[in-house]
Amino acid sequence: MTASVPLTARPAWQALTAHYSQISKRHLRQLFADDPKRGERLTLDAVGIFLDYSKNRITDETLKLLLQLAAESDLQGRIEAMFRGDKINITENRAVLHVALRAPRDASILVDGENVVPEVHAVLDKMAEFSNRVRSGEWKGHTGKRIRNIVNIGIGGSDLGPVMAYEALKHYSDRNLTFRFVSNVDGIDFVEAVHDLDPAETLFIVASKTFTTLETMTNAQSARDWALKGLGGDMKAVARHFVAVSTNATKVSEFGIDTANMFGFWDWVGGRYSMDSAIGLSTMIAIGPDNFGEMLDGFHQMDEHFRTAPFEKNLPVLMGLLTLWYSDFFGSETVAVLPYEQYLKRFPAYLQQLTMESNGKYVTLDGSKVDYETSPIYWGEPGTNGQHSFYQLIHQGTRLIPCDFIAFVQELTPLGRHHDMLIANVLAQSEALAFGKTPEEVKAEGTADWLVPHRVFEGNRPSNTLLIEKLTPAVLGKLIALYEHSVYVQGVIWNIDSFDQWGVELGKVLAQRIIPELESKTEPKLAHDSSTNNLIHRYRELKSA
Numbered sequence: 001m002t003a004s005v006p007l008t009a010r011p012a013w014q015a016l017t018a019h020y021s022q023i024s025k026r027h028l029r030q031l032f033a034d035d036p037k038r039g040e041r042l043t044l045d046a047v048g049i050f051l052d053y054s055k056n057r058i059t060d061e062t063l064k065l066l067l068q069l070a071a072e073s074d075l076q077g078r079i080e081a082m083f084r085g086d087k088i089n090i091t092e093n094r095a096v097l098h099v100a101l102r103a104p105r106d107a108s109i110l111v112d113g114e115n116v117v118p119e120v121h122a123v124l125d126k127m128a129e130f131s132n133r134v135r136s137g138e139w140k141g142h143t144g145k146r147i148r149n150i151v152n153i154g155i156g157g158s159d160l161g162p163v164m165a166y167e168a169l170k171h172y173s174d175r176n177l178t179f180r181f182v183s184n185v186d187g188i189d190f191v192e193a194v195h196d197l198d199p200a201e202t203l204f205i206v207a208s209k210t211f212t213t214l215e216t217m218t219n220a221q222s223a224r225d226w227a228l229k230g231l232g233g234d235m236k237a238v239a240r241h242f243v244a245v246s247t248n249a250t251k252v253s254e255f256g257i258d259t260a261n262m263f264g265f266w267d268w269v270g271g272r273y274s275m276d277s278a279i280g281l282s283t284m285i286a287i288g289p290d291n292f293g294e295m296l297d298g299f300h301q302m303d304e305h306f307r308t309a310p311f312e313k314n315l316p317v318l319m320g321l322l323t324l325w326y327s328d329f330f331g332s333e334t335v336a337v338l339p340y341e342q343y344l345k346r347f348p349a350y351l352q353q354l355t356m357e358s359n360g361k362y363v364t365l366d367g368s369k370v371d372y373e374t375s376p377i378y379w380g381e382p383g384t385n386g387q388h389s390f391y392q393l394i395h396q397g398t399r400l401i402p403c404d405f406i407a408f409v410q411e412l413t414p415l416g417r418h419h420d421m422l423i424a425n426v427l428a429q430s431e432a433l434a435f436g437k438t439p440e441e442v443k444a445e446g447t448a449d450w451l452v453p454h455r456v457f458e459g460n461r462p463s464n465t466l467l468i469e470k471l472t473p474a475v476l477g478k479l480i481a482l483y484e485h486s487v488y489v490q491g492v493i494w495n496i497d498s499f500d501q502w503g504v505e506l507g508k509v510l511a512q513r514i515i516p517e518l519e520s521k522t523e524p525k526l527a528h529d530s531s532t533n534n535l536i537h538r539y540r541e542l543k544s545a
């Protein structure tokens with residue numbers, strides 16, 4: 001059941017609109033001056049994640065109204081529907097059960113009346129067994145050499161999760177193994193990934209939910225050619241050097257991979273929500289089944305928190321509501337995610353698919369066009385690098401860019417004073433953004449009058465700070481689940497389907513039409529618009545010149 005009143009007609013939305021006009025100009029300096037305990041009060045410490053949301057342009061009234069909006073949108077009912085396995089992905093008539101991927105062995109979650117948890121654990125067990133064989137050297141390549149290189153071939157959710165998790169948890173990984181990730185159909189990606197690898201020591205994981213994705217299948221074919229060439233052309237070698245992760249057994253065996261070496265998952269796992277399914281096989285090989293299990297437990301802890309915590313103490317709910325507040329009332333177009341942790345360097349890229357493929361929608365569940373903004377654009381880079389490039393715009397540009405800062409108390413690889421310097425920087429950034437520097441302060445430093453406006457920081461630029469003890473596999477799981485559920489919170493309120501991705505289809509279809517036109521030996525008859533026709537002509541002409 002979705003809330004039947006259109007979003008902008010709901011009482012809380014209208015109250016928020018009125019409230020926004022009252023407080024939109026209020027400065028964080030004032031909000032902090034009015035409440036000396038604000039920095040302690042507007043925080044939340046749950047499941048090992050500490051969120052400071054005090055540097056947001058909100059009052060207690062804002063929070064009250066946002067929580068009321070969540071209630072009027074039947075958020076509780078929609079959360080229960082997801083966990084219950086209802087087919088909430090309505091355009092594909094599918095349940096959405098990434099939470100089942102990290103449910104404990106004894107849990108029961110039904111899809112079409114069948115408990116899916118035993119199947120989930122059967123696959124995890126099979127992955128663990130395989131991972132241990134690779135890690136121990138027991139799994140040998142075709143020539144009898146042990147596997148030293150693992151290449152994951154996949155794209156979108158079949159790449160971004162694995163590569164992000166590998167980078168994030170490198171500290172916990174087996175450094176005797178080399179991991180590479182190939183995604184782009186641009187041949188350079190594959191060529192560079194394998195240029196220094198010995199095929200006899202290389203295992204390819206072909207990761208594709210559908211096993212039909214153009215990029216992945218093209219890369220997988222090139223990988224098979226490369227491996228067979230290096231291994232003397234014996235087709236039997238494929239079985240020792242290729243495994244598949246997919247929901248499509250037929251296509252896997254057509255490709256030549258023995259389905260005994262296939263790790264399955266299910267249509268109720270969306271690509272961008274799949275990194276803790278078999279899609280995480282490369283992660284498990286890298287960090288080992290125990291660490292992978294800890295990561296799943298971290299996910300599960302956040303799932304339980306999301307499902308059971310009251311909304312005012314619920315991390316994904318609060319973060320989701322704050323994002324919506326800026327997108328829909330302040331007109332913010334983007335959110336910057338800024339991890340002050342080098343290991344999280346691919347986290348913003350991962351979040352881009354999670355957030356934008358989920359909530360980049362302009363029609364509601366009943367197909368009518370929305371009259372409010374949906375997903376903001378997510379972007380970011382690890383700190384402190386961004387400070388020396390785009391932070392200028394966050395501090396002094398004309399746009400309001402809410403920031404999520406992510407930092408850890410303990411460093412994984414201590415090195416002199418580096419970590420204190422790193423953390424001093426993240427704290428300094430959120431302070432500078434919120435409070436800025438007034439003209440009076442700038443003048444008091446003896447700045448020439450004409451230069452004063454250039455050196456003023458208006459401040460009042462909002463941010464969240466997530467300060468977490470240490471980056472562990474469990475913490476990574478919690479962090480990802482936090483964003484996953486925050487995306488759902490927003491999708492529920494916007495009344496959109498956060499789990500389909502029809503917007504990626506048209507380009508795929510058109511590309512299939514253009515490929516033969518580019519490759520045709522004879523001049524093709526083109527029936528595109530004049531721009532596309534002209535570009536195709538030009539490409540063909542220059543290529544054959």
Ligand code: F6P
Nearest residue numbers: 156157158208209210213271504
């Ligand atoms: O094109 C978008 C998409 O369908 C993503 O949602 C998905 O993660 C990606 O392609 C890869 O799909 P597959 O795992 O089926 O190859």
